[in-house]
Amino acid sequence: MLYQRYFKNGQRLLLKALKTEEDGRTELLTVYMDGGGSEIFVLNLPYGNDAADQFPFSEGMLFELSSEILGLGIRVTGTFLERVDGKRIALKIKPDLQMFQRRAAKRIDCRLGLRFTRGQDAFKALRSTWEKNIELLHSPNSPLSMEGFKPCQVNISSGGIRFPLRPPVTPAELCLMLIDLGDGLLPVCTLAEIIWTRTSEDETIVHSGMRFINILETDQQRIEKFIAEHKP
Numbered sequence: 001m002l003y004q005r006y007f008k009n010g011q012r013l014l015l016k017a018l019k020t021e022e023d024g025r026t027e028l029l030t031v032y033m034d035g036g037g038s039e040i041f042v043l044n045l046p047y048g049n050d051a052a053d054q055f056p057f058s059e060g061m062l063f064e065l066s067s068e069i070l071g072l073g074i075r076v077t078g079t080f081l082e083r084v085d086g087k088r089i090a091l092k093i094k095p096d097l098q099m100f101q102r103r104a105a106k107r108i109d110c111r112l113g114l115r116f117t118r119g120q121d122a123f124k125a126l127r128s129t130w131e132k133n134i135e136l137l138h139s140p141n142s143p144l145s146m147e148g149f150k151p152c153q154v155n156i157s158s159g160g161i162r163f164p165l166r167p168p169v170t171p172a173e174l175c176l177m178l179i180d181l182g183d184g185l186l187p188v189c190t191l192a193e194i195i196w197t198r199t200s201e202d203e204t205i206v207h208s209g210m211r212f213i214n215i216l217e218t219d220q221q222r223i224e225k226f227i228a229e230h231k232p
Helices: 124-137 218-232
Strands: 012-017 025-036 040-044 062-069 072-083 088-093 098-100 106-120 148-158 162-164 173-179 188-199 205-217
Touching: 025 088, 025 188, 025 218, 062 088, 072 188, 088 124, 106 124, 106 218, 124 188, 124 205, 162 188, 188 218
Parallel strands: none
Antiparallel strands: 012 025, 012 062, 025 040, 025 205, 040 088, 062 072, 072 088, 072 098, 106 148, 106 173, 148 162, 162 205, 173 188, 188 205
16 A cells, blocks of 8 residues: 555654553654655654664554644554664554544643653653653552642643743653642643744743653543533
């Protein structure tokens, strides 16, 4: 099957890890089409020169690759084949191309408590910290309360968040954050990637739209519940 009419060189795509065992986690990566043919896609990861070595890819690992065309979602699955170099991987693509209607996630403007750490070209370290935080937050020894949250005006959905940052800010920069939903539970921990930016007129802040690339599905459900309860 020829996919070139749907997936073109330089096109930004979303790579989602599909687990054979349900573990309640969402894991996403931004990738860019960088060659290949009808059965093999070469994908470029924008997280630094050794990005392909920072994610635990393994032979045969199953992924979904998706994008948008003419307002519709388009997706195909494939298995990890090899690391081409430090920034690129190759996937063997399956003949299961699908069109689908994207569902817009419900969003809300609100004020939430945040704690976050920014990192450029630090995917492995931040992902490892996210793993440790998740383990701590869901262990019997988890803290009963946490401090140090800064109130911040945000726009949030179960898939991402927008709030202002101090410049400089670049797309693909990562942000490890804790989000206090004010529901009496421990904070949501997520690793987010900056997808788009818009600088204020006085250039003192950068409005940054982020996608959650590592987050528990239960935490996404908590965010959806929060939005449903606070949506005007």
